[in-house]
Amino acid sequence: MKRVLFLTLSLVTLTAAAAPAPEPIALPIVRQPLHLTWFANFNGKAAVSLKSYGEQSAYHVLAERTGITVDFRHPPLGAERERFNLLLVSGNYPDVIEADWFGYPGGSSKALKDGVVIPLNDLIRRYAPNLQALLDRHPEVYRQISTDDGTIYAFPMLRIDPQVRSVWGPQVRRDWLDKLGLRQPSTIDDWYRVLTAFRTRDPNGNGRADEIPFSALTIPGEKTVPGLPPPLWVFLGGFGLAPEFYRCGTRVCYSPAQPAYRDFLATMRKWYREGLLDPDYLAQTERQFDAKMTNGLVGAYAGYNGSGLARFTAMNRARFPGFKLVATPYPLGPGGKRYVTWPEAGQEYMGVGAAITPANRHPVETVKFLDYGYSEAGGLALSFGREGVSYTMVNGAPRYTDRVLKNPKLSVAEAIFAHARPQQGPLVQDVRYLRQFYSMPEQLDAVRTWSDASTELLLPPLEVASADARKFNAVMSDMKIYVAEMTTRFITGREPLEHFDAYRRKLDQAGLPFAVAAMQRALDRYDSKPARPAGEQP
């Protein structure tokens, strides 16, 4: 059903359903050439062949059609945070700032209050027919990209198709399963049987019990959950839980305090004791993990489609004949449902968007320009570059040319970024790009496998109200330390599981009810937002 919904979307028609019909964009947008200065993070793939995104075919095409050229200002790679903060204190803003607005100190509404960005509701209603049509069609998108009071502050990077959000998930050595005559694990019990077989029946055939049935790694810089590296989140779903705060019906729940968490801990404890779980699961570096992977010791783990599945497959295919790493479904939870437990998979909007600053003297033209990226023609240019150069239309669908897919000097990602940036910036990520970008059948299969699970446990991006924020942060920072320590002690067997109730009481004393209530208020505000932007701004 969702897929059908998306297919209709990907053929966006420009008719606006809204009552005050925005004027359709007339091209070119400006008669006199207009230059916009635009702060945006650069990307290592693009840096191989470009000095700035302005050199991409995509922005050349847009300039020819709209008359507007973009003068990108990029911070050096790895200095994005510092440069963004310095940009804010310096006060001389460019016309457009593209950034992660959830990461703005104090949240996105603070950026409006600080006068860094301007509210866009009226401008979008009048001059952005394409984005307006998209918001009419997807109320959840409007709720996510607006602040608590309903103000839109940026043109968002959106991932509407569940497939483009399914970049991460559980993976298992298919060749080991085949060798041992096992099927892909479905329930938690299946997982136990499969991992036990990996442990005891020598699937790598070297006569030694050196297999690590399930390994886990915390990638630095990623979201962290107290005591649990991301690969273990997969199994939370098997108990009807999701990492940290999650949605239980219309309520917000905190998973480490749920009764089901005890069952989860008991299972992990058993796995840890029986050697099914990598003993280094908490504290290994990427290098140690990579070494285990490239020595063919790991039976299953969870990770990214690209830097995990594809990378290890490419490296190990030659080393281990028959090596096959495949995506496997999220474990079956209570009620016969599979739950996605990767928080980002539940969010169409991740906080990244292009906002207009008060320094911009052409906000109307800028809005039209940004809106053009959400049209079919504009989206094609942003995701695929120039027709005839970086892509051609085959049976009505864009197809990257060999210049991109078979470039002798550049990898596929690098070649795409030389012409377009389909996974960044103000646009709707196009699943047609992803299908070509993922060049291995296993990768396409992974997207299907992981997207075929429910995201109902995942919360939308929420902002705790500023009145609650100080106490919430204080409570959570102490609680996270305690939860991390106790989770680890329970799993590694240092703490008897009988102490679980005492642990829960201690969470309550530490202020958990307040934290849950604060999140509940945030969710209620989110849920009660209107489905589409309100009329006039006061």
Add this chain to the structure above:
Amino acid sequence: MTTRALSRPEAPVRAWRPRQGWGSAIFDAANAAVLLALCFITFYPFYYVLIASLSDPVALMANRGFMLLPRGFSLEAFHRVWDNPMVRSGFFNTLVIVVGGTALNLVLTCCGAYALSRRRLPLEKAFMMFIVFTMFFSGGLVPNYLLVRDLGLLNSRWAIVLPFAVSAWNLIILRAAFNAVPKDYEEAARIDGAGDFTILWRVYVPLCMPSIAVVGLFYAVSHWNGYFYSMIYLSDRDLFPIQLVLREILVSGSTDSMMTGEAVGREALSNTIKYATVVVATIPVLAVYPFLQRWFVKGVLTGGIKE
């Protein structure tokens, strides 16, 4: 004497013993062992980077534990580094900054040190206090950024040279060196009709060449290694120095690895590319050190005057 020499064959054969006694020998051996171990600990990281950069990328990733020789052999990483236009422009920019920056540093530091080493300078103590103060307290990043912005230096090489034109520490070193020059030189020069500029450039600078060489080396190395202020002030990628390029290569692999969908084995290369870039960025400065040795000679001052 002769008889003893002739009678050597008949001399009693004594067991060999160390010239300074056993205790001393054991100490020497232990000393050598400890120092060799220290050398090894200091040297191994360099060596490791070198052999890692020459290794086969996948074999390197699979390697666990200690390495004495490259795992496999591949020059692919060096090809990739050399193909990267940013590496070449980075070397050029660093060269400009090292040569230009160090020249500016030395001229200004010499002038400052000369003035501060004169007894007749009014308020000399106060000036020194001001300068020493900056060694312990600084305005912080944001005020510096605002200053550079208001001077109109953002996104220019001047921004990473001008604000650091004189380092208080080096100024004090050089002032001490100038102070150590006997006053008689200055008096003699004055009698011959020299002004302050002539005295500084024709008398003090040649006499203090070893100190100036050391200070110059300090400056040059800090320019060579510096990336932070380039990272803060520069936007134009054509201006990036080599260390900033190196830093980008080192961090970018981890920041965008999550979204990549590479099916090609190139992803593994990124590790050896990091090591190769470190090698390429380190070798020039290592190669220059031996040639600077000859400046570190002493005793230039001897014999110039008679007390």
